[in-house]
Amino acid sequence: MEESEQTPLDRDVNKLLIASQPLSGGIDASTAPHRIPADMLQYGEENNIFEMMQSLLEQLLIYQPSEPIQFMISHLQLNNDSVPKIVILGPPASGKTTIAMWLCKHLSSSLVNRDILSLRFSSMSSDVYAEFQKTEYLTSPVLIHLLQSRLAEDDCVRKGWILDGIPETREQTLMLQTIGIVPRHVIVLSAPDTVLIERNLGKRVDPKTGEIYHTTFDWPSDVSIQNRLVEPQGISEPETVQKLLSYHRNIAEITPLYPRILKVISADQPCMDVFYQALTYVQSSHRSNAPFTPRVVLLGPMGSGKSLQAALLAQKYGLVNLCCGQLLKEVVATQDKIGMVVQSYFGKKAAVPDTLIMKVLVHRLIQPNSLTQGWVLHGFPRDPDQARLLDALGHKPNRVFFLNVPFDTILERLTLRRMDPVTGERYHLLYKPPPTMEIQERLLQNPKDSEERVKFKLDLYYRNLAELQEYYPHAISLNGDQDPYTVFEYIESGIIAPLPKKVH
Structure with missing residues (x-):
């Protein structure tokens, strides 16, 4: 919220909340990330801790009771902070x-x-x-x-x-x-x-x-x-x-x-x-004043637009853009011990084990900019076991989105992609056709965009989809078969809005 939009009471309450934080970097731990438990912000948001404390402070400032402790107990017992x-x-x-x-x-x-x-x-x-x-x-x-x-x-x-x-x-x-x-x-x-x-x-x-x-x-x-x-x-x-x-x-x-x-x-x-x-x-919730570090996971089949949405989020909010496949390629390029092991799987065209993927991923997630700026992860997890492993290592996402795109649309998006081997320019036979017949005749298709390969990948995704949706019950499902910037607006609103309040 802009300073000019805050009421005097809002400003006083926020100052008191900031002053009451015991850590020098604030709750987002921008100066001392190693001192903050990884699940602290998740716990605070899920249980509306900041809003609860803000409401208590507002009531204390308004009524100025002679017995503030008893007053706060009585206020909490009312449990009416969410009534209309x-x-x-x-x-x-x-x-x-x-x-x-x-x-x-x-x-x-x-x-x-x-x-x-x-x-x-x-x-x-x-x-x-x-x-x-x-x-x-x-x-x-x-x-x-x-x-x-x-x-x-x-x-x-x-x-x-x-x-x-x-x-x-x-x-x-x-x-x-x-x-x-x-x-x-x-x-x-x-x-x-x-x-x-x-x-x-x-x-x-x-x-x-x-x-x-x-x-x-x-x-x-x-x-x-x-x-x-x-x-x-x-x-x-x-x-x-x-x-x-x-x-x-x-x-x-x-x-x-x-x-x-x-x-x-x-x-x-x-x-x-x-x-x-x-x-x-x-019935909607307003954006909270609570400090918030987004940890976003984008799930969807190949061709659903995860990479584009991750790039848009990273650009607008300064999040660290984490593509699991790209991270593995980067670690191979370092030629260190882990990179050599990953390279051996690439050479055999075999799947990299989950434990090795997590070692590479966690190394990136514990970097200061990931901890303080937040991150958006795509390409992982691909199944419930990977999702559980991510949570177990202390990197539980606080927003999960499923990008749903029809099977036929995915085939159309991917199997019609082509590349010009001379210029490196990328084309799409339907959405971005080559300007001349000469260019069209020399276009090549990436083997991973073949219909057989795409159908195989889609089958793997849909095989795990139901279990992933069950594992992330509060995930937001979006129609990914529309204008990318419309999809981005939906994702953005899902990140800005607070989590649904628990029903007791």
């Missing part, structure tokens, strides 16, 4: 109340909006409420006070909450942040004003259930419901235009206060589509 905390904003007639109600039903959370808080306000002092009845307006301090007391109740603490149309102004947003009411997801619905005005004119409300209907787009089939629908106040065109002007003025000041957690969704589409987009977003 959602804000849904939008102009009049954008459907935010409907979406909020549907999300509440789906997530079993508590709905809170201005109307609900107004009803609670009626139980306060008669003089204050009498003034409210005259103006029909809750001042910001009163609204935030009511909201704070509502969110502190047991159902909101245990099951989470969804705020419908709150906060309404920058002032209210800052007041919420000051008292520690910070959502995890903020949704802003958006639609053209002309559409919203037309929608508002047809709005009807069921006074019994609070459900909102529309004379054109969402008319109930039940006659009894139709008969009891009423036209809400304040939906005329002049009133709607005035509300839209006020909304646009306020929302422009609110959105910058939620830079990392806000998503804009078009409300000018079927309500069910809006709901599913909102649901997908609120």
